[in-house]
Amino acid sequence: MVSIKKRNCEIWAIGGGKGGVGKSFIISSMGNYLASKGKKVVLIDADFGGANLHTFLGISKPKVTLTDFFDNKLPLNELIVDSSIPNLGLLIGTIRSLAPDSIKYTQKLKLFRHVEGLDTDYILIDLGGGTHFNTIDTFLLADKMLIAIVPEIIAIENVYYFLKNILFRKLVNAFGAHGLKHVVRDAWQNRGEHNVKNFRQLIDHLRGMSDPIRQIINEELSSFTIYIILNQIRTSEDVMVGNSVKSICIKYFGLNTQYIGYVEYDDFISRCINKRQAYMETYPTSRCAKEIERLTENLLEGRQLGIKT
Numbered sequence: 001m002v003s004i005k006k007r008n009c010e011i012w013a014i015g016g017g018k019g020g021v022g023k024s025f026i027i028s029s030m031g032n033y034l035a036s037k038g039k040k041v042v043l044i045d046a047d048f049g050g051a052n053l054h055t056f057l058g059i060s061k062p063k064v065t066l067t068d069f070f071d072n073k074l075p076l077n078e079l080i081v082d083s084s085i086p087n088l089g090l091l092i093g094t095i096r097s098l099a100p101d102s103i104k105y106t107q108k109l110k111l112f113r114h115v116e117g118l119d120t121d122y123i124l125i126d127l128g129g130g131t132h133f134n135t136i137d138t139f140l141l142a143d144k145m146l147i148a149i150v151p152e153i154i155a156i157e158n159v160y161y162f163l164k165n166i167l168f169r170k171l172v173n174a175f176g177a178h179g180l181k182h183v184v185r186d187a188w189q190n191r192g193e194h195n196v197k198n199f200r201q202l203i204d205h206l207r208g209m210s211d212p213i214r215q216i217i218n219e220e221l222s223s224f225t226i227y228i229i230l231n232q233i234r235t236s237e238d239v240m241v242g243n244s245v246k247s248i249c250i251k252y253f254g255l256n257t258q259y260i261g262y263v264e265y266d267d268f269i270s271r272c273i274n275k276r277q278a279y280m281e282t283y284p285t286s287r288c289a290k291e292i293e294r295l296t297e298n299l300l301e302g303r304q305l306g307i308k309t
């Protein structure tokens, strides 16, 4: 079933499984750049347990949070606080009354409905690390799904694991809508019998089961795209890691990814955080700021690094 999205804003989310790779820095900086171009942007800190996005904008932690949405029934737009940057609002995802793991499905649906109804041009969602299903469902809500990685083996392994969880949940949800949830689970559990060794082979195996199943998979995956951002690079070889991740995604998931850009390592980023300054405002002409601008433009224009798509 193809869902028709009526909203006027576009939702971007950044995830990636591993903690500390720069998700919050990148998404807040992309938001800052869009806002500087006159777009209305709401940044949502969806690290439900450890929200810290405000520190990247140089402001203190807002007092209103999603707690007020769930417990005090305040409308979402009243929980968006001004950042120090024009056009850029911030919504903090902390839910004090709930453990981050215990947001109920119905609460989540309500939250997503209200998020989609916000009056803005862009909603940029910062996810926490890990692969909890709340993180994954929030990621899957987005129109554009971004993954931040650093050029280290462990980070790349985490991306593999993250993507596996994303795709699995996406397929289970899609099959569930047709009363076929068990099909994906059974096929994965019994993968040895069908010589299925990775996710790509699972998808091929499912496609071969019947025409309706092939149709569900095609509808879900044909336009499914993940956008890759490489962070904290130090050498020109590091830049190439983005291409390796692309190859891994094709090989193991049959997934076409877009490598939209990289960001160099820069000590001034942590200095800004410590001094409560927004990096893009403080160092707008730095190489990192220009790299953030370029990768955001690539995303807007449907380009990869130097390649027109």
Ligand SMILES: Nc1ncnc2c1ncn2[C@@H]1O[C@H](COP(=O)(O)OP(=O)(O)OP(=O)(O)O)[C@@H](O)[C@H]1O
Binding pocket: 018, 019, 020, 021, 022, 023, 024, 025, 026, 047, 127, 128, 129, 231, 232, 233, 263, 264, 265, 266, 267, 269, 270, 271, 273, 288
């Ligand atoms: N390009 C970079 N160069 C230097 N330092 C960076 C860069 N990007 C991020 N950092 C630093 O890495 C640290 C982690 O960044 P950040 O908090 O954005 O990661 P994260 O992926 O959001 O982490 P978490 O999963 O814990 O939310 C920060 O202290 C930041 O200063």
Ligand SMILES: [Mg+2]
Binding pocket: 023, 024, 025, 047, 126, 127, 128
């Ligand atoms: Mg973060």
